[in-house]
Amino acid sequence: MDFWTLANALATGLLTGLVYGLSALGLSVIFGVIRIVNFAHGEIMVMGMFFALIMFRWLGLDPLLSIPLAAAILFVFGYALQSTVISRVAHLPDHMQFLLLAAIAVMIVNGSLLIFGPDPQAINISYSFDSFDIGEDLIIDKSRAYAAIAAVAISGLLLGFFKYSRTGKAIRACADNYLGAQVVGLKVDHLYALTFGIGAACLGAAGCVLLLLIEVHPYLAPGYTLLAFVIVIIGGLGSMTGALVGGILIGMSEALAAIVFQPSMKSAFSFGLLILVLLLRPQGLMGKSIK
Amino acid sequence: MTDKAKKTKSTKIVKSSISRRQFTAGVAAVGAAASVGPWYIKNARAANPLKVGVLLPRSGGQAQIGIDCQRGADAALPILKDLGYPELKFMLADFETKVDVARTQTAKLIDEGAQIIVGAFDSGATMAAAQVCEQRNIPLVVNIAAVPKLTGMGLQWVFRNFPHGPMIVKDAFINQKALFKMTGHTPKTVTLMHVNDTFGSSLAGALFKLAPKFKMPYKIVEKISYDPYGRDLSAEVRKAKASGGEALWVVSRLNDAIMMTKEMVKQRFEPMGIMSTGPGWYDQEYMKATGKFGDDVVSLVPWHDSNKPLSKTLEAYFAKHHPDRQVNPNHTYTFEGIMIAADAYKRAGSTNAKTLQAALRTTNITNNVTTAERIAFEPNGQNKYVKNSAVQNRGGKNLVILPQSAAVAKPIWPMRGWKKRG
Numbered sequence: 241m242d243f244w245t246l247a248n249a250l251a252t253g254l255l256t257g258l259v260y261g262l263s264a265l266g267l268s269v270i271f272g273v274i275r276i277v278n279f280a281h282g283e284i285m286v287m288g289m290f291f292a293l294i295m296f297r298w299l300g301l302d303p304l305l306s307i308p309l310a311a312a313i314l315f316v317f318g319y320a321l322q323s324t325v326i327s328r329v330a331h332l333p334d335h336m337q338f339l340l341l342a343a344i345a346v347m348i349v350n351g352s353l354l355i356f357g358p359d360p361q362a363i364n365i366s367y368s369f370d371s372f373d374i375g376e377d378l379i380i381d382k383s384r385a386y387a388a389i390a391a392v393a394i395s396g397l398l399l400g401f402f403k404y405s406r407t408g409k410a411i412r413a414c415a416d417n418y419l420g421a422q423v424v425g426l427k428v429d430h431l432y433a434l435t436f437g438i439g440a441a442c443l444g445a446a447g448c449v450l451l452l453l454i455e456v457h458p459y460l461a462p463g464y465t466l467l468a469f470v471i472v473i474i475g476g477l478g479s480m481t482g483a484l485v486g487g488i489l490i491g492m493s494e495a496l497a498a499i500v501f502q503p504s505m506k507s508a509f510s511f512g513l514l515i516l517v518l519l520l521r522p523q524g525l526m527g528k529s530i531k
Numbered sequence: 532m533t534d535k536a537k538k539t540k541s542t543k544i545v546k547s548s549i550s551r552r553q554f555t556a557g558v559a560a561v562g563a564a565a566s567v568g569p570w571y572i573k574n575a576r577a578a579n580p581l582k583v584g585v586l587l588p589r590s591g592g593q594a595q596i597g598i599d600c601q602r603g604a605d606a607a608l609p610i611l612k613d614l615g616y617p618e619l620k621f622m623l624a625d626f627e628t629k630v631d632v633a634r635t636q637t638a639k640l641i642d643e644g645a646q647i648i649v650g651a652f653d654s655g656a657t658m659a660a661a662q663v664c665e666q667r668n669i670p671l672v673v674n675i676a677a678v679p680k681l682t683g684m685g686l687q688w689v690f691r692n693f694p695h696g697p698m699i700v701k702d703a704f705i706n707q708k709a710l711f712k713m714t715g716h717t718p719k720t721v722t723l724m725h726v727n728d729t730f731g732s733s734l735a736g737a738l739f740k741l742a743p744k745f746k747m748p749y750k751i752v753e754k755i756s757y758d759p760y761g762r763d764l765s766a767e768v769r770k771a772k773a774s775g776g777e778a779l780w781v782v783s784r785l786n787d788a789i790m791m792t793k794e795m796v797k798q799r800f801e802p803m804g805i806m807s808t809g810p811g812w813y814d815q816e817y818m819k820a821t822g823k824f825g826d827d828v829v830s831l832v833p834w835h836d837s838n839k840p841l842s843k844t845l846e847a848y849f850a851k852h853h854p855d856r857q858v859n860p861n862h863t864y865t866f867e868g869i870m871i872a873a874d875a876y877k878r879a880g881s882t883n884a885k886t887l888q889a890a891l892r893t894t895n896i897t898n899n900v901t902t903a904e905r906i907a908f909e910p911n912g913q914n915k916y917v918k919n920s921a922v923q924n925r926g927g928k929n930l931v932i933l934p935q936s937a938a939v940a941k942p943i944w945p946m947r948g949w950k951k952r953g
Contacts (some may be wrong), residue, residue, distance in 0.1 A: 498766030
């Protein structure tokens with residue numbers, strides 16, 4: 241194997257990893273604050289993909305330009321879901337919350353099947369089949385590069401929001417100390433709904449970005465839910481930077497595994513990495529240890 | 532005479548005492564029953580259609596193919612009715628693209644009264660269904676499944692009207708040689724990419740086993756297997772490109788075919804040609820998703836013979852009911868699977884499993900749609916007459932290029948470069 245084959249694979253792995261990271265960010269945000277494991281994670285992201293598909297088919301809109309609208313719509317969906325349904329089971333045992341989210345996932349899949357059918361649906365935009373040439377031998381897929389740039393920008397915005405905005409700080413306060421946040425008069429229920437909305441908006445954006453790379457169909461979701469779990473566990477549950485780091489690690493390790501060994505070993509490598517992290521650093525690479 | 536002897540004698544007398552009147556009445560009753568019988572049986576058959584369990588992947592990763600197969604089954608009902616076949620009743624089952632679900636769904640179909648099973652597209656799922664059918668003594672007519680051992684392990688209730696791996700590979704080799712000879716371009720090296728499931732692995736295995744026997748003019752320089760549920764095939768395509776194979780041979784499904792083509796264009800990977808032995812590359816969805824880049828791919832697959840009368844009927848049905856779709860193997864082999872069940876029922880005159888099994892063994896259908904000269908089963912349940920064709924994508928259509936007897940176009944080989952496609 242020559243140097244450029246490896247370099248191309250690593251570059252692709254890095255770009256793909258950033259997109260994976262963005263998709264896992266929504267899961268991490270929601271778990272980090274509300275402490276609910278969103279089993280409908282992949283399904284909400286696929287909703288974002290279908291939305292971008294509709295925008296493309298109806299208005300010819302590039303999925304990247306659909307991001308603000310998809311994020312806004314899924315924010316409203318997430319906010320409503322948290323405030324009307326999920327908040328009612330927040331006090332119940334974990335397994336009941338899991339079941340509720342799993343049920344929502346099944347409903348979304350079946351709804352998508354009814355509306356869009358089972359066939360994979362792709363978009364062909366002007367740069368779908370184009371690449372950038374860097375030097376003579378490094379070829380970077382344009383769609384992947386744009387998707388990665390969008391992923392970095394959205395992740396940066398989100399991190400900035402949580403670090404510098406008053407609402408972001410209030411949400412973090414809820415995550416750090418639920419009782420304390422209530423004592424100082426924060427509207428915790430509203431902030432929780434806001435967090436779920438932000439998580440869903442993040443998934444909507446990730447869906448738009450992902451549509452640049454793959455075809456959408458209703459059964460796509462479970463694979464991405466599982467991938468997001470692997471990423472956030474590697475990066476550290478609840479850590480936003482951890483989600484990005486985990487995404488990059490998974491993207492690059494999969495690319496390397498495929499090139500150096502056999503492509504069918506990619507998943508084995510992802511899960512191998514997960515087991516390694518769980519053995520050596522159970523809280524994840526960027527997670528806080530629980531004492 | 533003792534008491535016991537008297538009693539025995541008396542019993543004998545009672546047993547043999549049939550009066551002339553009783554005898555005459557009995558004969559009349561038997562005569563009446565005999566005269567009414569055929570009418571009764573005939574009407575019972577009409578009133579009780581054969582219950583056909585149609586087992587397909589209607590959800591999950593292969594959903595679109597399962598639904599496509601169902602289109603072939605749906606076409607069979609009106610067409611077979613016009614041909615005078617008896618009435619059928621479909622019992623639809625979905626194995627969710629999961630082998631374990633195929634097993635439970637087959638058992639459920641049988642529990643609910645299915646008298647024959649047709650399916651299941653996927654080799655692994657069909658193997659699971661075959662085991663259940665064998666245990667429960669219900670015939671299984673395989674529409675599509677290539678795994679060789681399905682008809683190679685002595686199953687008595689399995690009937691496959693589809694080529695198994697070695698048959699597909701053998702025909703592929705023959706068609707490849709003919710293609711290279713016709714065009715004067717022979718690759719010296721080939722890279723093989725295959726999906727890592729029962730179908731892909733068994734076909735790739737057969738290919739490696741049989742290649743030396745056929746003295747192919749090329750060497751397979753790399754064998755790349757990939758996950759059937761892979762999210763991204765960029766690394767796989769990169770590895771194929773790095774392998775240096777002059778031509779690419781793929782055994783894949785639909786989603787991976789689309790992803791692979793996009794990656795090949797983006798990575799500027801331009802082999803002499805792409806040869807596919809499997810579904811995906813000839814699909815309408817594939818051509819829709821890849822546009823001009825989907826052209827020139829050669830699929831070495833079982834196809835239908837457009838010159839046969841029943842093929843024309845099927846094509847007319849699709850032109851009317853599915854104008855956006857061309858007839859493909861998903862349709863034709865599922866259609867023929869249903870036709871085989873109907874034909875066995877017609878000749879058996881009964882829904883009894885043993886009788887249906889016996890009728891299936893003596894199947895001999897010559898008015899069919901595929902390139903097979905006839906549908907007839909060997910003692911192991913395999914139809915040895917099924918054959919492959921070479922089909923090339925051209926402008927969103929599938930054109931048969933080989934065998935020459937069924938060809939409608941001349942091949943484009945080597946394939947045109949990505950930038951030379953208008």
